[in-house]
Amino acid sequence: MPAESRLGAGARLALTTFTVAPVRAGRIDRATAGAAMAFAPAVGALLGLPLAGVLLLFDTLTTPLVAAGITVAVGALLTRGLHLDGLADTVDALGSYRRGPAALEIMKRPDVGPFGVVALVLVLLVQAAALAELADRSRPAALAAVVTATAAGRLGVTLACRRGVPPARPEGLGALVAGTVGPVALATGAVAVVLLAVAAVPGRPWQGPLAVLVALAVAAGLLRHAVRRLGGITGDVLGAIVEVVTTLVYLGLLLSD
Template sequence: MRDGLRLALTTFTVLPVRAGRIDRSTARTAMVLAPVVGVALGALLAGLALLLRLAGAPAPLAGVAVVAAAVLATRALHLDGLADTVDAFGSYADADRALAIMKRSDIGPFGVVALLLVLGAQVAALTAVLPRPPLAVLATLTVAAGTGRLAVTLACRRGVPAARPDGLGALVAGTVPGWVVAPAAVLLAAAGGAADPGRRWLGPVAVAAGVAVAYAVTRRATRRFGGITGDTLGAALELAGTVTLAVLAC
């Protein structure tokens, strides 16, 4: 459990945690704990947002600052995976060539557009959320970040193969029992009700939308590349978290 938590923290944050044992058993624990790490990160981002609001920062500026903090807290690793995955999806190349595109260090036009749209959507959603009561801000950010990491748990469920014999995808693919996703989604959906007490149904809808996007990305990656990679996990995380945040901001 301790090694799994360390792996989860080093995979999803920039915390300087000393690495422990790394194998598929540890990877399973890390992927199961991914939503917990996301909730903790969301709580920290909510604290930053509320401090900025207390200091009198305009909501759009505070939104940019919170998104920038989230990027720094994750080394932009997941955004890089999003850009690489979208470039590969849009390449019309066969599986081997598409995987080679994902490994390249440059970003193509599809990836650039994807980054602009996702980051723009996050800032716009936060601009709408930040003037709300503190509990609503906390619930929104923790649920969005938690659902983003739940997307990785979903993608690593048993039955989903890895696209390559090496890399992060090979380490974590197929390690998580499928039943783990449901209780985590239910807890996040319940917490999401606090994002808008007048419309408590919005929390479950937002989480369901995020999970649906994660499932679609994973399914598309499996059919397109033969399985998941570290990049496709990053893409699922960013898209699921953004969609959840956008729905909660409505």
């Protein structure tokens, strides 16, 4: 497939994978999947724009906490709740202390176990509380913070799909995207998100980039643990990484407030 065609198909696949945007995915193969995972941070930044708009709009109409709760709900709707579902399934599997196929079987179950419930409640509470605090900042800073966090969450997926990371199953999203992202694409995405983060904390231009880098370091540790326990990555693991990184970046942007 020509480079332009592959990039265009990758951008469409990224939109359909990470949002509810009614875009035809077009051709899907590993080359296209690799382009889509490289585009993931850009899609996250685009997603952050309407979420920041929702937060700032409802902050003028109601309390910051209510505005934050609505923003979290809209975020779940715009992503079909897939990342939250992946978080719950991944935590249930890792919390079971089982390995390999036994752990993967837990991830396939339609119910959510106690570990997954606790993880969902904790992540949603922290994100809502963080957004409520961010709503009190200047509008440009709040906008930059939300866009940074959502972009960084998807950069975590780019990191998880880098070369050398295996899939846990021979089929599914993990098998399609595992090992498809090269070092140049990963470095480009990381630099872009770090630069975006500079404006997220007024008066402390270093804090946003540091929050992103620390969150990615935690994601790398989670990724290694998942590969050791599950044998590789799955779509659920990618969803879990999105939510973990997003939440940690929100926390990092609020330190010393």
